[in-house]
Amino acid sequence: MVWVPVQKSKTDSVALLHRSNRNLGNMFIEWFTDWDLTLDQMKGLVVASLQALRECDVTAVTTFACILALFVWYCYHVGSEQPRSYAPVNVMMQSADVNGLQNGYMYCQSADCVRCTHNEGRNQKLYHNLQEYAKHYSWSGMGRIHKGIREQSRYLNNRPSIQKPEVFFLPDLPTAPYFSRDAQKHDVELLERNYQVILTEFEVIFKAFSNCSLPQGWKVNNTPRGDWFTFYLVNQGICVPSNCRRCPRTYRLLGSLRTFISNNVFGNACFSVMSPETLITEHYGPTNVRIRCHLGPSEEGPRVVFMIDLWHPNVAATERQALDFIFSPGR
Numbered sequence: 001m002v003w004v005p006v007q008k009s010k011t012d013s014v015a016l017l018h019r020s021n022r023n024l025g026n027m028f029i030e031w032f033t034d035w036d037l038t039l040d041q042m043k044g045l046v047v048a049s050l051q052a053l054r055e056c057d058v059t060a061v062t063t064f065a066c067i068l069a070l071f072v073w074y075c076y077h078v079g080s081e082q083p084r085s086y087a088p089v090n091v092m093m094q095s096a097d098v099n100g101l102q103n104g105y106m107y108c109q110s111a112d113c114v115r116c117t118h119n120e121g122r123n124q125k126l127y128h129n130l131q132e133y134a135k136h137y138s139w140s141g142m143g144r145i146h147k148g149i150r151e152q153s154r155y156l157n158n159r160p161s162i163q164k165p166e167v168f169f170l171p172d173l174p175t176a177p178y179f180s181r182d183a184q185k186h187d188v189e190l191l192e193r194n195y196q197v198i199l200t201e202f203e204v205i206f207k208a209f210s211n212c213s214l215p216q217g218w219k220v221n222n223t224p225r226g227d228w229f230t231f232y233l234v235n236q237g238i239c240v241p242s243n244c245r246r247c248p249r250t251y252r253l254l255g256s257l258r259t260f261i262s263n264n265v266f267g268n269a270c271f272s273v274m275s276p277e278t279l280i281t282e283h284y285g286p287t288n289v290r291i292r293c294h295l296g297p298s299e300e301g302p303r304v305v306f307m308i309d310l311w312h313p314n315v316a317a318t319e320r321q322a323l324d325f326i327f328s329p330g331r
Contacts, residue, residue: 123152126168129326137325141318145326147171167286168266168327173314179291183313187257191295191308194253198295198306201247202271205231206304217243226278231271237264237329250306259310264327266290267309274303289315289323 126149134142148155148170155169162175181188191198208215214229217240221228232240233251244251254260254269261267266287274280285292289312296305311320325331 122167123149126152126326129331130322133322133325137322141316142322144171145319145322163288164284165287166284168289169287170289170312170315170319173288173312175288179313183291184259184293184310187259187308187310188293190253190256191293191306194249195295197253198250201250202304202306205246205271206273217246224279224281227273227275228278228280229273231273232268234262234267234269237262237267237327254308257308257310259313261290261309261311263324265329266323266327269306269308272303272305272307276301276303278303288312289319 130142130145130149139146148168151171152169155171156165162177163169163173205215205217208218214220217231219230219232221230231243233244233247234240234254239251254262260269266285266289290309291312293308293310294305295308296303315323
């Protein structure tokens with residue numbers, strides 16, 4: 001329900017307060033359950049109440065007391081609301097003109113970005129984010145994250161042979177070249193059951209290559225040899241609206257995955273296409289808290305894979321919540 005301001009005379013306002021007790025009660029309940037009233041509207045109600053108060057109307061006095069209490073509560077409610085640090089994904093989906101989108105790819109434009117800050121400044125920022133999280137929630141279950149942030153420089157400079165993240169290393173996570181499908185059984189089976197849906201939407205966006213070398217929404221990656229193209233639905237925790245609209249069923253499928261990293265900068269979902277004999281230089285991801293799932297057929301021609309970042313199965317639920325907070329996009 002949205003309140004629309006209507007111009008009323010003082011006489012009309014006073015008459016409004018002289019309704020029956022039943023109507024006044026209903027009005028008060030409506031006002032109390034709807035916090036979209038503006039300050040100007042509240043001011044009008046208070047002025048009308050004061051006018052009725054001068055006439056010594058008992059019902060008006062009672063109503064005035066209720067409205068005054070409502071006004072105080074409203075001011076407290078507005079003043080205590082916490083501003084949101086970034087727009088929800090569904091809001092971004094409604095806007096085709098999003099700052100930072102170039103050819104469907106989300107580029108970092110913030111000097112304070114966690115992924116772009118030098119190690120010393122980054123560690124200080126991470127510890128500040130952890131303290132802020134613990135202040136709002138709890139330090140319980142934060143032992144590994146606290147240890148990881150406190151000793152991040154040592155971990156990143158003396159990394160194990162398999163895990164070599166560039167941004168954040170969480171201690172004591174098991175290492176493995178690959179994980180069994182049973183580690184994320186629900187999500188793997190869900191992706192496989194929807195393989196045809198994903199393939200159908202991919203074929204539509206891939207046909208655009210027949211008309212131009214780099215269609216809208218695709219990104220070209222630098223490689224020593226061959227061609228490697230990516231089409232992001234979610235990039236660093238933020239959806240690419242124009243791309244998601246072109247693959248709506250695949251995008252909705254991401255919301256059904258239980259372990260998809262959707263709320264922090266380590267989460268990605270994209271189509272990857274590599275031409276035969278393409279060479280990719282050795283590289284590592286930004287963190288060891290995720291595992292990358294590849295869905296694709298083994299066939300000749302371009303190598304097509306739908307890549308999704310899932311939580312490492314040994315990252316606890318409390319740790320996932322904290323990492324979402326610490327590494328939320330734009331923080």
